[in-house]
Amino acid sequence: MINAFLKKYTTSRTVAVTLLLTALSFSAHGYKVKMQGEIVQPSSESAEFATTQNLLSAQKLLLKAASSEHSFVILLYHHVGTDTPRSTSVTPEELEQHMAYLAENHTVISLDTAINGLNNKTPFPERAVVITFDDGYKNILDNGHSILKKYGFEYTIFINPAQIDLLSSQLSWEDVKKMSKEGVTFANHTLDHLHLLDRYPGESNANWRARIKKNISSAEESLIKQLGYSKKWLAYPFGEFDGELKAMLKDMGYVGFGQHSGAVSQLSDMQALPRFPAAGRYAKLDTLRTKINSLAMPVTAVRPLHYVIGAEDVAGEVNIDVSLDDISFSRIACYFGGDSLPITKTEKGFSVDIQTPFYPGRTRVNCTAPSVKQRDRFYWYSMPFFTPKADGTYLN
Numbered sequence: 048m049i050n051a052f053l054k055k056y057t058t059s060r061t062v063a064v065t066l067l068l069t070a071l072s073f074s075a076h077g078y079k080v081k082m083q084g085e086i087v088q089p090s091s092e093s094a095e096f097a098t099t100q101n102l103l104s105a106q107k108l109l110l111k112a113a114s115s116e117h118s119f120v121i122l123l124y125h126h127v128g129t130d131t132p133r134s135t136s137v138t139p140e141e142l143e144q145h146m147a148y149l150a151e152n153h154t155v156i157s158l159d160t161a162i163n164g165l166n167n168k169t170p171f172p173e174r175a176v177v178i179t180f181d182d183g184y185k186n187i188l189d190n191g192h193s194i195l196k197k198y199g200f201e202y203t204i205f206i207n208p209a210q211i212d213l214l215s216s217q218l219s220w221e222d223v224k225k226m227s228k229e230g231v232t233f234a235n236h237t238l239d240h241l242h243l244l245d246r247y248p249g250e251s252n253a254n255w256r257a258r259i260k261k262n263i264s265s266a267e268e269s270l271i272k273q274l275g276y277s278k279k280w281l282a283y284p285f286g287e288f289d290g291e292l293k294a295m296l297k298d299m300g301y302v303g304f305g306q307h308s309g310a311v312s313q314l315s316d317m318q319a320l321p322r323f324p325a326a327g328r329y330a331k332l333d334t335l336r337t338k339i340n341s342l343a344m345p346v347t348a349v350r351p352l353h354y355v356i357g358a359e360d361v362a363g364e365v366n367i368d369v370s371l372d373d374i375s376f377s378r379i380a381c382y383f384g385g386d387s388l389p390i391t392k393t394e395k396g397f398s399v400d401i402q403t404p405f406y407p408g409r410t411r412v413n414c415t416a417p418s419v420k421q422r423d424r425f426y427w428y429s430m431p432f433f434t435p436k437a438d439g440t441y442l443n
């Protein structure tokens with residue numbers, strides 16, 4: 048199947064470049080997302096592309112090719128059950144409904160295929176989707192595995208090795224080995240699900256770095272010992288990260304996954320790949336469908352790049368450079384906690400003014416815009432923010 052797509056996309060590369068479907072990522076976790084329901088009509092701002100004479104630089108062309116052909120969506124699940132916390136659970140019936148929808152309308156690819164595609168800049172099937180679970184709960188095996196297996200979907204579970212064979216709520220190593228023979232890939236969620244941004248009282252930055260590195264490496268070593276492979280994929284517990292942690296992960300050769308939703312493209316930050324939470328109030332297929340079909344907004348730069356913001360502080364103006372070729376500026380909408388944020392057009396994209404004070408926890412600014420050329424699809428971009436409590440630690 049992948050080969051067929053490769054063939055198709057290779058032959059239609061020029062067309063795809065010309066069409067220039069760009070991509071953004073977007074998010075919804077822990078606050079309400081408002082979506083524009085209607086689809087925009089093509090506007091005069093949507094550029095007619097591009098004859099060979101009137102061409103963009105080779106680099107820009109490559110960028111555009113990347114954003115149109117190299118886009119996919121990652122779904123994030125935790126529990127599969129009816130008696131587990133609703134906000135992180137899908138029922139078996141909901142999971143079945145999601146998978147039936149994917150089988151009918153999308154191409155499910157493994158995370159391996161997705162990451163290799165990003166690394167090698169090879170195209171993905173149209174509307175490709177990756178399925179992931181965090182935390183390694185036993186109810187994934189008890190209530191979910193047979194559903195995924197029935198559809199032949201490969202998927203990835205991010206686990207905490209130090210909790211395995213200690214907590215009965217977790218998959219055992221025996222379960223993990225059995226499932227890995229049946230299309231499940233296991234990856235790193237830290238040893239013990241700590242808040243990676245927490246500093247111990249009086250802990251120096253060097254000691255924090257050493258402790259975090261050791262935690263992540265030890266978890267990876269457990270995976271190697273039990274399963275014989277090392278993917279070097281880390282899902283940040285609670286989706287929490289900052290610039291220093293991302294840089295450290297990059298040095299260590301890891302790919303990092305967040306919990307801010309949105310599509311992934313060649314332009315995405317490999318140490319902060321977005322995923323769409325699909326549980327709780329986000330499990331409804333009506334709203335999930337829009338996210339699964341979303342395109343990664345072609346954001347090339349964000350200034351300033353905040354991650355951690357103190358309680359009662361504001362982020363202020365953030366500049367987002369984005370290709371507006373398939374996006375009508377007038378249809379971009381950004382939300383914070385359900386409030387619409389003011390947007391200003393800039394030379395390279397737009398800026399958003401975030402004057403709402405932050406509070407301890409995890410929040411997002413989500414920006415969406417309908418694709419002009421693919422009328423049923425939205426571009427999404429999400430900026431996650433993490434605000435510590437007064438004692439400098441992070442909320443569960």
Ligand SMILES: [Zn+2]
Nearest residue numbers: 181182284285
């Ligand atoms: Zn987790």
